[in-house]
Amino acid sequence: MPAFVKMHGLGNDFVVLDAREGALPLDEATARRITDRKTGIGCDQLIVIEPSDRADVFMRIRNADGGEVEACGNAARCIAALVMAEKGTGSAKVDSLGGLLQAEAVAGGGVRIDMGVPRLDWQQIPLHCAMDSLHLDFAPAPGLADPVAVNVGNPHVIFFVDDAAAVDLERCGPAIEHDPLFPARVNVNIAQVLDRDRIRLRVWERGVGITRACGTGACATAVAAMRRGLTGRAVEVRLDGGALQIAWPEAGPQQGHVLMTGPATESFRGTFADDLLAGDGISPQDRAGGSRAA
């Protein structure tokens, strides 16, 4: 009976499987079954931790739609916390398709993680054609125009608006995610700069939909705001599920790296029958066991 750990970062939730002792048979269809909130265990992303020769673990990420992606900031904090608890240390290295991430525990139980240097060139986002990533010639809906594009291991487009709550993200999110301007699709960020230290952010995630928080979205939005001179170099990003602290220092040992600090929460642990991984169509709810957190 494979075990899993249910975790979340500000409500952006994950099912974590441990494949360090042996590979798990995981294809897109299996991932979709597990992430499905009606017939599966239910989560935004499925995370599989694997052995690594250059980090504590390799973190493999699949969105709810089953597609494998390069980065997931909230999950990176959660996996780092899991590794630090296992090792009894205050730091951890997590490798991923988006790069090697260095994390450390911070007072109060949160995790601070170095998300690396953001990629800003149009080919690195990627965009379909040459464009200034600080001012995209792209106006997909009324009130949404002139966005910024940033890659923090995964692709993000950021629209700055006067009132984030007023944007119908359910309606405009899918079309922007799948716009031909973004050959790898894109995560859609709706940002309202509250003042030079705070940003309100709502996110339609590639391969998922609206999530309660998006770590890489918070990082990309902070970088976009700083590039436009809208905020200082350290901001609080307020998402539906809570706040993340993002810094993009211009000097010092981590100059140019995006640093994210926020919570990493374990919800509960459980097991499910082998056939969920093989896929027999039986609802895992009839199988999923494990103690549920209060």
Ligand SMILES: N[C@H](CCC[C@H](N)C(=O)O)C(=O)O
């Ligand atoms: N949907 C994202 C992956 C998860 C990002 C988000 N959950 C985060 O915390 O960074 C993508 O397709 O790139």
